[in-house]
Amino acid sequence: MKQSQHRCLVVTVSLLLSGALSPIANAQVTVPNVFENGQVADADEVNENFKALADGINSLPAGVKGEQGDQGPPGPAGATGPAGATGATGATGAAGAKGEKGDEGASCTVSACAVSSQATLSCGDTSVPIPCVRVDPATVFVTSETYSGRLGGLAGADEKCNTLAAAADLSGNYKAWLSDTSESPSTRFARSTVPYELVDGTRIADNWDDLTAFPVSLSNAIVADEYGALRYIGTPSLVWTCTLVSGSSSCTGNTIFDSCNDWKSNSPFESARSLGSTDATDNGWTRAVPQVSAPCFDRFPLYCFEQ
Template identity: 40%
Template sequence: MPVQAPARILPHAPLLALLAAWLPGCGTDSPGATDCGTASCSATATATTDTSTDSSTTGPGLCGNAVVDPGETCDDGEDCGAGVCNSDAYTGEKYCNAACTGLYPELCGDKALQATETCDAGGNSATCDADCTPVECGDGLLNPAAGETCDDGADNSDAYDEAPDQVACNTACTGTAPRCGDGVCQEANEDASCADCTCGDGIVSAPETCDEGSATPTCDADCTAVECGDGQHNPAAGEECDDGNTIDGDGCRNNCTTCGDGIPQPGEECDDGNAIDDDACSNECVKPRLVFVTSSDFKGNLGGLAGADMKCGTAGLTADPNLPAAAWRAWLSDDSGSPSTRFDTAFAGWYQLVDGTPIAKGWSDLTDGNLLAAINLTENGAAPGSPKIAWSNTTTAGATAGAKHCENWTSSEFDDIEGHFGTTTATNSDWTHLGDALKNPTNCSNSFHLYCFQDAP
């Protein structure tokens, strides 16, 4: 009698197939009766058509049912976000392998360069994005490690936006696109109505070099760096004044300080704190320089201009013992020089006699043809002896008057050797060059005085 397996003990088609294979001579090619030796195969044929409980999809057993069954270490199933699961193919993602025995080992971020990757730093780096592609501004992938602060992909822009709803990233991925409020004055698009273009808003924008909201020790109120002489008076930077020019003696010196506070500042020779100009300290804080006529008189052989300077230097030790002999110059001219070439012509202080009497203020006043007082006191403060004449050969402008200079002040001969002179009693041009052509010049055997000027502080 044929063997008929009860249906209740064969609930699964695989089990029936196994049984049919075990029974000798059984075939499963057709559902009809088959030669199974002494047994009928009709039961097994019926069993092989029941596949409703088979859930195996991508591998042996139950791998692929999205349930980690016994013997499996993972199972992503078939329907997963990447679209490829339980696979042995590279996609760049983490997923279970085809046998459900572990994760597929090749993925972006494992720091191992796969054939389909151009780089893999295990995340963002200076040269590689987290998706294993090279860093590129505009790819829509923000990579702070590469210096990107933003990346809007195709929306990156360098165009000025009048009123952006959402500020776009610039094309360098280093910040936002230009707009009002970005701290830069876009002069082609913005004016003072935009705070970026307003000095005093605390935002440095071209052409500003600074903007601290007000004048500070380093920034002027016009948003430029502090500079004496720019016309921006900045007390916060220590400027007492700033008249915007380079004239040192006009009340505001070139270091932006003023004279008259009683405290000598750098650049001041003195500061007596008063408004008396022709006293021991001028209103420009410059000390006066002394002038005298020598008590001694000399013939024309003075030893040249240098010899005459030495004679003034010797007498000057009496006029002011605190000054060196080299501080004095003789008011004398010849072929080698004149006061206009040898004196400090930039001096703007007072020339005074040894008793404080002012005779001129500065070089320009000294050479205008008239003195405030005659140079009629010696180094000792006394009147010079007669004749009250001084060798000179110098014009009122301080230039050489002519060729009558006792052979460059080296000769005391009587015959045909002459020199020009001035008179110590005059305040007009005669003080330096007597206008009486009948008397001036005269022979070099005469003994006359010398005018001596302090030429250094």
């Protein structure tokens, strides 16, 4: 039987660093039970002693902070983070300096709207056609001058019309109502959609279709020249035409006897046929009835039509 003991044992506890000889902390712990050599120890009392030691150890103050160890190797790179939000738009920059003044461009002009519903825009040496809607009538006149059959071809006849129109201050481009063995008004005229009128506004036909319709019925005869002066009243004149009512050529392949060698001859031994008459409003205005022919040295006027 265990004898009751009223003694206690003071135990000094030292904690050592692993692998070191010097203590880093000391504490005195009193254990409640003391046993003598050879004495049978009570288990509860032994446990009380162990508990007292454990409490003493747990009550030891924290040791001195040790020196910082060497830096470890860098870890692997982390995953790429998500893209950041788009930044706000920056403020508009200041306006740049004003550039130097460029060279002055060429002046531009626009011609009158032609029967073909085109005008010409001209800037310096450059000219381009532009669309337009013509509302004013196309002027028609019989020339104040007469010519032999040596007109310089169709181009020469057109030039004579434009020369007289310019002298009379008429605007526009003019062509002669004249055919040769290869061309005619039906192939080279702009077909007007507006009325044909004399210089004074007297109507001749409502448009190309009316002018060339069959049976023919002009509103008035073509008896006024480029100045608007009435000519051949009471004394009608023949007119070089060689053209049918339809605007087609009445010249055959025989240029010597049909068209004064395509309007390049004034020989008395050559001729032209199918002349018109200034007093007619039927088909005789362009092809007189009965059919008339004349030697190329004769002199007659031309019909001129604005294009």
